[in-house]
Structures are given as C-alpha cells and as structure tokens.
Amino acid sequence: MNRLLPLGAVALLALLAALLAGIAIGETRLSFEVVAQVLANHLWQAGHVLDPIDAGIIWNYRLPRTLVAAACGAGLATCGVILQALLRNPLAEPYLLGLSAGASTGAVAVGLLGLGGTLLSLSGGAFVGALAAFALVLLLARASGSSHNNAQVILAGIAGSQLFNALTAFLITKSATAEQARGIMFWLLGNLSGVRWPSVWLALPVALLGLVVCLWHRRALDAFTFGADSAASLGVPVRRTQLLLISCAALVTAVMVSIVGAIGFVGLVIPHALRLLLGPGHSRLLPASALGGALFLIVADILSRTLISGQVIPVGVVTALIGAPVFALILISRRGRP
Amino acid sequence: MTLLHTIVSAPLACQGLSLRLSGREVLQGIDLAVKAGETLGIVGPNGSGKSTLLKLLAGLRTPSSGSVELLGEPLAKLPRRRVAQLLALVEQQADTQDSISVYDAVALGRTPWLSALAPFSKADRAIVEQALADADASHLAARIWRELSGGERQRVHIARALAQRPQLLLLDEPTNHLDIQHQLSLLHQVQALPVTTLVALHDLNQALTCDRLAVLDKGRLVALGTPEAVLSPERLLSTFGVQAHYLTDPFDGARILRFRAP
Numbered sequence: 001m002n003r004l005l006p007l008g009a010v011a012l013l014a015l016l017a018a019l020l021a022g023i024a025i026g027e028t029r030l031s032f033e034v035v036a037q038v039l040a041n042h043l044w045q046a047g048h049v050l051d052p053i054d055a056g057i058i059w060n061y062r063l064p065r066t067l068v069a070a071a072c073g074a075g076l077a078t079c080g081v082i083l084q085a086l087l088r089n090p091l092a093e094p095y096l097l098g099l100s101a102g103a104s105t106g107a108v109a110v111g112l113l114g115l116g117g118t119l120l121s122l123s124g125g126a127f128v129g130a131l132a133a134f135a136l137v138l139l140l141a142r143a144s145g146s147s148h149n150n151a152q153v154i155l156a157g158i159a160g161s162q163l164f165n166a167l168t169a170f171l172i173t174k175s176a177t178a179e180q181a182r183g184i185m186f187w188l189l190g191n192l193s194g195v196r197w198p199s200v201w202l203a204l205p206v207a208l209l210g211l212v213v214c215l216w217h218r219r220a221l222d223a224f225t226f227g228a229d230s231a232a233s234l235g236v237p238v239r240r241t242q243l244l245l246i247s248c249a250a251l252v253t254a255v256m257v258s259i260v261g262a263i264g265f266v267g268l269v270i271p272h273a274l275r276l277l278l279g280p281g282h283s284r285l286l287p288a289s290a291l292g293g294a295l296f297l298i299v300a301d302i303l304s305r306t307l308i309s310g311q312v313i314p315v316g317v318v319t320a321l322i323g324a325p326v327f328a329l330i331l332i333s334r335r336g337r338p
Numbered sequence: 339m340t341l342l343h344t345i346v347s348a349p350l351a352c353q354g355l356s357l358r359l360s361g362r363e364v365l366q367g368i369d370l371a372v373k374a375g376e377t378l379g380i381v382g383p384n385g386s387g388k389s390t391l392l393k394l395l396a397g398l399r400t401p402s403s404g405s406v407e408l409l410g411e412p413l414a415k416l417p418r419r420r421v422a423q424l425l426a427l428v429e430q431q432a433d434t435q436d437s438i439s440v441y442d443a444v445a446l447g448r449t450p451w452l453s454a455l456a457p458f459s460k461a462d463r464a465i466v467e468q469a470l471a472d473a474d475a476s477h478l479a480a481r482i483w484r485e486l487s488g489g490e491r492q493r494v495h496i497a498r499a500l501a502q503r504p505q506l507l508l509l510d511e512p513t514n515h516l517d518i519q520h521q522l523s524l525l526h527q528v529q530a531l532p533v534t535t536l537v538a539l540h541d542l543n544q545a546l547t548c549d550r551l552a553v554l555d556k557g558r559l560v561a562l563g564t565p566e567a568v569l570s571p572e573r574l575l576s577t578f579g580v581q582a583h584y585l586t587d588p589f590d591g592a593r594i595l596r597f598r599a600p
Contacts, residue, residue: 090435216454223449226432232398233429234502235422235450280436 011291015070018298022066023058025302027310030054030062039063060196068195069301069315070294071203072256073266077293078210079249080267081286085221086242088228090272090330091154094130094253095264098160102133103250103257104188105164105171112175112184123202126254129164134250136160190263190316192301199259210252211290217245218282225280263316265323266293272330349374349534350425350506354404355394357387357557364390365557368404372506372536377529379545379565380538382554383578388538389430391554392508395536396427409505422450425506426499430514433491434483440494441479444470447501466501473497474527488515493524500531509537513544542569542578543595553577566593575600 023035038058040046076094083092094100106129107122109115115125140156168188172181187194214221220241223231232238256263270292271285278284300318307313348371355368365387372378380388393399395406397413406413408424426447447469448462470476475493478486486494492515499507509528513521525544528535539545551568553561555577561568574582574597581598 088434219449219452219454223446225434225436225438225443225446227434229393229398229429230432232418233396233422233425233427234446235419237418275437279442280438281442 008287011288011295015291015295015298018295019066019070022069022298022302023062026057026062026305028054028057030058034058064197064200065192065195065301066298067200068203068259069192069297071200071207072260072263073270073293073295073297073300074290075203075207075210075252075256075293076263076266077270077289077296078207078214078267078286079252081271081282081289082214082221082245082249083267084271085224085282086245087153088224089153091268091327093265093267094249095262096154096161096268096327097157098133098137098164099130099250099253100257100262100264101161101164101168102136103127103130103254104262105129105168106132106254107258108168108171108184112171112180121258123255123258126258127251130250130254130257131247133160133164134246136163186314187261189314190261190319191312191314192260192304193312195259202255203259206252206255207290210248211286213248214245214286215283217241218286221245221282221286222280261314261316263297263319265319265327266297268330269319269323269326270296272326348372348407349409350395350407350536352395352404352406355391355401355406356403357390357394357399358402363557365394365401368559370552370559370562372534373550374534375532376549377535377537379548379551380536380554381540381542381545381551381569385556386554387557388554389510392427392510392536392538396425396508397421398427419450422502422504424504425508426502426504427508428492428495428499428510428512430510432495436483438483439479440475440481440483440486441466441470443483443494444475444479444497444501447498450502465503469497469500472500472527472531474523489517489520492516493520496524496528505533507531507533507535509535511538511540513539513541542574542597545569546593546595569595 020032020035024030024032034050034054035058037046037048037050038055041048041050041055042059079094079099080092083094083097084090103126106125106127109129110122110125137153137156137160140159141153144152144156172184176184220231220236223234223236228238271289274285274288274292278288297315297319300322301315304313304315304318307318351371353369355365356363357365368391380391382388390399394401397406397416397418400414408416408421413421445458445462445466448458448466452458452462467476470479473493473496475490475497478490478494483491483494492512496509496512507528512528513524516524521544525547528537529547537548539548545551546565546569548565550563551561551565552559553568553573560577561573571582574580574595579600581600582595584593585596586593
C-alpha cells in the first residue's frame with residue numbers, strides 16, 4: 001500500500017496538470033498564468049484584472065468542457081471495468097456492447113419526439129435506451145448458444161449496436177429538421193463543444209457515484225474472477241450484485257452519452273492498460289481506471305481541438321483512432337484462448 | 339440416538355431433493371445426512387448427477403422440490419454470505435483469463451468474512467498462508483494462475499476453499515487432472531482436515547478410503563453406507579456395468595477392486 005501512495009499522488013498531479021492543459025490549449029492559446037489567475041478570481045476572489053473575453057472562455061467554456069471530459073472518461077472507464085468483471089469478457093465495454101447505441105436512441109427519442117413528456121429527461125431516456133439495448137444483447141448472446149463465449153457476446157453487441165443506430169437514424173430522418181439532424185449527427189460521434197456548467201453538475205456526481213458504488217463492491221467484483229458460480233460459493237449474492245452493478249454501468253453510460261454522445265473504447269483501453277500495470281485486483285484497478293479514464297479523455301479532447309487547426313474533430317473519432325488498434329491488439333494477444 | 343436427532347445434528351442434510359431440467363429428472367428424491375467430521379464420498383457413473391447434487395447442496399442451484407439444511411437451518415433462507423462462511427465448494431473447471439497471482443486467488447477465500455470497509459487484516463493473511471500450506475501450495479504463492487499445471491490449479495482451488503475456514507468442504511472430482519502421486523497425497527490431506535467433507539470421486543479404489551459412500555445412479559441415491567457394504571460386486575454390476583471382485587494387497591492387507599468388462 002505504501003508503495004502505491006506516491007503513485008496515486010503522481011496520478012492526481014498528472015490529472016491536475018491535464019486539467020490545466022485542457023483549459024489552456026485550444027483555438028485561442030491561453031497562458032497558464034492567465035488560467036491560474038481566472039481560477040483564482042473565481043475560487044477565492046483574488047481580484048486579478050483580466051481580459052473579460054479570456055476570462056469568459058476559460059470559466060464558461062474551457063473549464064466545464066475539461067471537467068466533463070474528465071468525468072466522462074472516469075465514468076466510462078469504470079463501466080468498462082464492471083462489464084469486463086461481471087461478464088468475464090475482456091472485450092466488454094459500453095460502446096461495443098451496444099449500451100452507448102441504446103442510450104443514443106433513448107436520448108434522441110426523448111429529445112426529438114418528446115417521448116415520455118416531462119417525466120423523462122434526455123438522461124432518463126438514455127438510461128431506458130441503454131438498459132433495453134443491454135437486455136437485448138444479453139438475450140441475443142444467450143439465444144445464440146452461450147453467454148459465456150466471448151466472441152458471441154461481442155457479436156450480439158454489434159448486432160444490438162447496429163439495430164439501435166439504425167433506429168436512431170430512422171428517428172432523425174423522420175422527425176428532425178436538416179439543422180437538427182446535423183447537430184445530432186455531430187453529437188452522436190462524441191462532442192464536448194456544447195458543454196456548459198449544468199452538464200458538469202450532472203456528469204461529475206454521476207461519475208463519482210458510479211466509482212463509489214463499484215468500490216463498495218470491489219471484493220464482490222474480485223470474487224467473479226473464477227466465474228459467477230465461484231462468486232456465489234464465495235458468498236456473493238450474484239443476481240443482486242449483477243443487477244445493481246450493471247444498472248450502475250447503464251446509468252453512468254446513459255448520463256455520459258446524453259451529455260457528450262457515444263464515445264467508444266475508453267472503457268476498453270484504460271482498464272486493459274492498467275491491468276497490465278497493477279494486476280486484476282479491483283481495489284486498485286477501479287480508482288486507477290477512473291483516474292486513467294479522466295486523463296485519457298482530457299488528452300483526447302485536447303487532440304481533437306488541435307490535430308487539425310481551425311477545426312474540431314469529434315472526440316469519439318480520436319478515442320476510436322486510439323481504441324480500435326488496442327482492440328485489435330487484445331484480439332491478437334488472446335489468440336488460441338476461448 | 340433418535341432419527342430426528344441424527345438429522346438435526348447433521349451439519350448438512352437434504353430431504354426429497356429433486357431437480358428437473360427441461361423435462362429430464364437430473365436428481366430424484368435424494369435423502370442424505372452427512373455426519374459431522376466424516377468424509378462422505380459420492381460415486382456413480384458419468385451423468386449420474388454427482389456434480390449437480392454438490393451444486394444443490396452448496397445452494398448454487400435451486401431444487402425443483404425438496405430442501406437442504408445446513409447446520410439445521412434451511413439453506414434457501416440463509417444469506418449467501420453466511421452459507422459461504424460455513425461451506426466451501428471446489429468445482430471441477432473454474433478457470434480465469436486474468437493474470438491473478440496464486441496468493442490473490444487463495445485470498446479470495448476470505449471474501450465471505452470481509453465487508454466493504456474492513457481491510458484485509460494480518461489474521462486474514464495468516465489464514466491464507468495456512469490454507470496454502472495445508473493444500474501443499476505454499477511454494478506456488480507468487481506464481482501466476484495461468485502458468486500453473488492442472489494439478490497445481492486444483493490445489494490452489496482447494497487452498498481457496500480452505501481459506502474460507504468452512505465447517506463443510508464440498509469437492510467435485512478433486513483428483514481429476516492430477517498425477518498419481520498428487521491424487522493420493524491430496525486425498526490423504528483432505529481426509530486429514532478437521533472439516534466434514536463431501537467428495538465426488540471417479541476412481542472407486544480411491545472411494546474405498548472414504549468413511550462412507552453414497553452411490554448415485556441416474557439421479558437416484560441407490561446405496562449409502564461403508565465402502566465395503568456399498569461397493570458390492572452386485573452393485574458394481576448393476577450400477578457401473580462392470581464385473582468386479584476384491585483383491586487383498588499382500589503388501590499391507592488393503593482391499594482393492596479389480597474390474598472386468600461383463
């Protein structure tokens with residue numbers, strides 16, 4: 001444990017540095033000094049005299065965007081850890097299992113059609129969509145022979161994703177104006193541009209809640225190492241734990257998708273990289289993955305704003321450019337195993 | 339001792355235990371009471387329901403009818419955590435792709451005794467180390483699970499079960515995948531443990547070393563008693579479909595079974 005404390009401190013410092021970099025770097029390059037002064041003004045009324053435009057960009061635009069990127073990355077990485085542990089499948093991840101696609105459909109249905117009236121917010125619709133997609137994927141995996149076969153579950157996930165993406169496209173074509181459609185399509189690819197403070201107050205608590213619930217069940221997640229029967233004989237109430245933690249993953253995914261769209265592969269890349277470093281124990285893997293996911297998405301967001309000058313690439317495209325090769329690497333490294 | 343007393347004092351017992359899966363009777367009306375401290379072997383041909391019976395007795399499957407009692411309490415009403423503190427099951431093929439170390443795999447056995455806020459204590463560490471020693475696996479502690487041989491994995495599974503500090507140990511064909519030396523030493527170790535043990539066994543000569551044997555045939559309990567009484571030549575012919583007779587080893591006078599096709 002003593003060995004890990006400095007490591008955790010370094011990781012926290014790295015997160016802080018990434019946050020500052022995320023705020024400073026962008027179309028308009030702002031100095032770290034100005035960033036620090038704006039933060040000081042807002043956090044403890046430091047009273048620095050600053051260009052109001054710079055101050056506005058930093059406080060109303062860059063800071064919430066970077067904080068949401070961090071929350072999103074942390075949340076999605078946590079979801080990846082949960083799904084991989086519970087499904088005993090190294091490729092399980094909210095995006096690949098169709099949760100993100102289902103959440104998109106749910107959010108679009110609520111946003112465009114006003115489905116659910118005032119009862120359902122965008123996030124609520126996304127949550128229902130994510131749960132529906134996951135149920136469909138699991139049923140499909142079971143019907144296709146084995147819910148334990150890694151490849152089968154991922155194939156079912158692809159089928160589910162395709163179906164829900166088609167539903168989303170159908171809804172957009174049927175009900176959206178040309179301008180709405182363009183906006184939704186851009187959002188679907190993962191987009192942090194529209195993020196303001198209210199999103200921060202949704203994303204941060206949900207990401208933290210997800211992490212705390214999972215940490216509380218870290219021993220149960222460990223107990224799934226040798227499968228569900230083994231977890232049961234180690235005293236884990238399997239059904240209840242699966243239901244709770246998978247609902248938790250669906251909720252976190254849904255909230256993140258409703259804010260920033262479907263960002264893939266964070267839940268795949270980060271837990272895998274950290275498992276190599278720290279081993280499979282969840283008491284380390286969960287906090288490390290949350291931190292790593294936050295760092296990863298902040299950096300991916302910076303890249304999305306700077307790779308092509310004057311243009312913003314959807315952050316989902318950046319994560320996929322990194323994540324898809326990692327997915328391929330995992331596939332190759334598991335050659336010969338079931 | 340009255341019959342009622344026997345049943346109540348049995349650490350693990352079942353009455354009328356049946357399981358029907360997609361129209362097929364996998365187990366039918368099993369009545370069984372394990373005696374405290376004994377090693378009870380379960381034998382029977384392939385598909386006779388040995389593994390299923392162990393799963394039902396461990397509470398991993400819900401019976402279609404009948405009930406299981408653990409230390410006099412209905413198993414179905416006990417929380418999973420409490421069950422795992424009293425009873426440990428070692429299944430046949432529990433595997434993982436994770437790069438978990440042997441020590442950590444055995445430490446999982448402490449799960450039923452730890453809560454979300456309780457750290458893994460010195461006492462837990464001592465229990466894990468004792469369990470590794472009891473299963474003759476101390477030298478494996480730093481190894482990675484995936485790199486172990488089948489026999490080493492089996493001993494790690496048993497160590498994990500022992501780390502649960504159970505009063506009852508259920509083992510499903512624990513000598514599978516083991517070489518002959520480890521088969522014998524493992525059985526010997528299991529029988530020397532201060533716990534009540536239920537063990538499904540494939541090898542009938544190994545089964546002869548148990549205190550009592552239960553014979554399953556097509557999901558029914560057809561015999562229960564001392565090994566010599568239960569494994570009679572008639573029983574071996576009717577249940578296992580082999581001609582058999584006992585030989586006496588001139589080396590130590592032990593009785594062994596010799597089989598021939600009928």
